[in-house]
Amino acid sequence: MDVFDAIYLRRSIREFQKDKKVPNWMIEKVLDAARYAPSPENVQPWKFIVIRDQESKRFLADMAQETSSMAFGMAKYEMPSDRLWYIGKEARVDVVERMFDGRLFRYPEEADVVILACTSDQWYDIPYVPTSLKEITDMAFAMSIQNMWLACTALGLGAGWDSFVCIGDERRREIVARFFGIPRNWRPITAFCIGWPKRARELGPARYPLEAITFEEYWGRPYVREALRKKK
DSSP states (O other): OOHHHHHHHOOBOOOBOTTOOOOHHHHHHHHHHHHTSOOGGGOOOOEEEEEOOHHHHHHHHHHHHHHHHHHHTTSOTHHHHHHTTTSOHHHHHHHHHHHHHSGGGOGGGTSSEEEEEEEOSOOSSSSOOOHHHHHHHHHHHHHHHHHHHHHHHHTTOEEEEEGGGSOSOHHHHHHHHHHHTOOTTSEEEEEEEEEOBSSOOOOOOOOOOHHHHOBSSSTTSBOOOGGGSOOO
8 A cells, every 4th residue: 555545544443343353464564564663763662562362451441441531521512522523413422422431442442452552761871861852752652653553554454542541640550560561661651452444434534734734934824835836
């Protein structure tokens, strides 16, 4: 698949076919793509746990539901509803309700494979780690997830990351680390969920045009597409 096709086709998939397994060679291709993400000084600050055990996936789903219900449960309907303008009004009430009670983020237990991805701010050969290095590490880690996501799309797999499994409270991250035996100099960041999509790909929300998100030379001067530039 052309890389641009993979970028445009990528979607967050939360519903998977339960009776169709992902072959090992595909999982290995996805993990191999993560290895080639750029990182500062080529330290490759990522470790991955491949999870197929249903009890472990259910544990992650429980953690995600608890976190998301706390994050969204105190909001009023109008707040998330306005943000989800691209979802039809008929379905929007159900989506927001599942956000409020956390059911929307239980998809780790539905996926055939969950890759619990971790990163470390100490994976460097310097004695002092400045705050900015943490930001660079997180950006490199995000690129590894993006590589895996595009690889899944190219292979015809559905994928979606669920960060609610270990965010919001450091004690929650400690529980996840203890469950999977993760050393505490490594941070579990997200559960990357992989499986065969339950239904055909749906169109995603519209994207802002380039002119709305890109400036030329300085902030506030919209970038003009080549096709719209006046020919001299």
